[in-house]
């Protein structure tokens with residue numbers, strides 16, 4: 001292979017420095033930057049590809065399907081479902097996982113109406129448009145949970161049709177968890193005979209399994225599929241996620257493809273073989289107990305941030321079991337400096353492990369000194 005030309009090396013070095021600085025100041029997005037996957041680097045010399053169903057043979061054998069299956073088993077246990085009855089794969093991220101859940105739902109109930117709250121991630125509306133799936137947006141409560149009264153009354157009007165609910169297990173902006181028990185009570189009350197719940201657990205899917213008093217979130221709470229991000233709480237230089245559903249459901253979308261000798265159950269064709277390894281490695285490295293410790297620390301830091309804001313006269317708050325700290329939007333200079341995610345009148349920071357108490361002190365001081373001036 002030709003050597004790297006000096007000017008090309010300089011571009012790479014400059015980019016590296018720039019990303020170092022930007023990453024250090026990023027506290028508004030839920031991407032854990034504390035990771036080390038260097039033992040996996042030698043594997044980047046292979047054109048590995050996880051095309052096809054990880055639970056089926058493929059003619060393209062330079063893959064990491066065996067490791068991908070271990071990741072799915074780990075998540076099945078975390079999501080309180082028997083691994084034998086769970087199917088899933090490592091996706092490109094939360095959006096693909098949500099798309100997959102809705103795809104299964106549409107194959108099962110093409111005539112259904114999908115209900116999702118105002119606080120639902122923007123990807124869901126796009127997914128619904130791609131799938132051409134009938135849907136209705138439901139109001140949210142102030143804390144970001146779905147408005148259960150609005151949900152009940154809206155379903156009531158359409159109760160002759162199957163119901164699909166996109167439940168948020170940790171909303172993007174406020175970390176709110178929709179109450180799955182209340183949602184299922186609504187189905188019972190209205191005697192809904194066909195229903196499907198997809199859970200969007202991008203961030204909180206890696207929080208709730210590790211806390212002492214979690215809100216209902218798993219298959220034991222009646223969900224049919226769930227999407228969780230890999231690059232958020234776990235952390236990874238390459239975006240990824242997992243989607244899980246029940247094994248029985250997958251036959252509805254499976255097609256056998258002769259060319260790759262694989263079962264075409266996934267949305268994407270060629271798939272990343274490295275991201276499943278990274279997720280596998282993270283669980284090997286930390287263990288579940290390690291993640292429990294990490295999650296508890298992030299929750300402590302979130303509470304530290306709420307207290308720090310409040311001591312300085314800024315009314316910050318967070319939802320139960322959430323590391324998303326919500327506060328009044330500061331000046332744009334502060335939002336940009338710390339890459340805080342703004343939305344209308346508020347902003348948030350998310351205390352993933354790289355968001356230390358020191359950074360919070362500095363960010364709070366900036367917020368105090370630079371309130372937003374509405375002109």
Ligand SMILES: *Cc1c(COP(=O)(O)O)cnc(C)c1O
Nearest residue numbers: 093094095121170171172200202
């Ligand atoms: C981040 C996020 C997603 C989307 O994840 P991507 O990996 O960016 O596709 C979906 N839902 C929620 C609630 C999220 O926070």
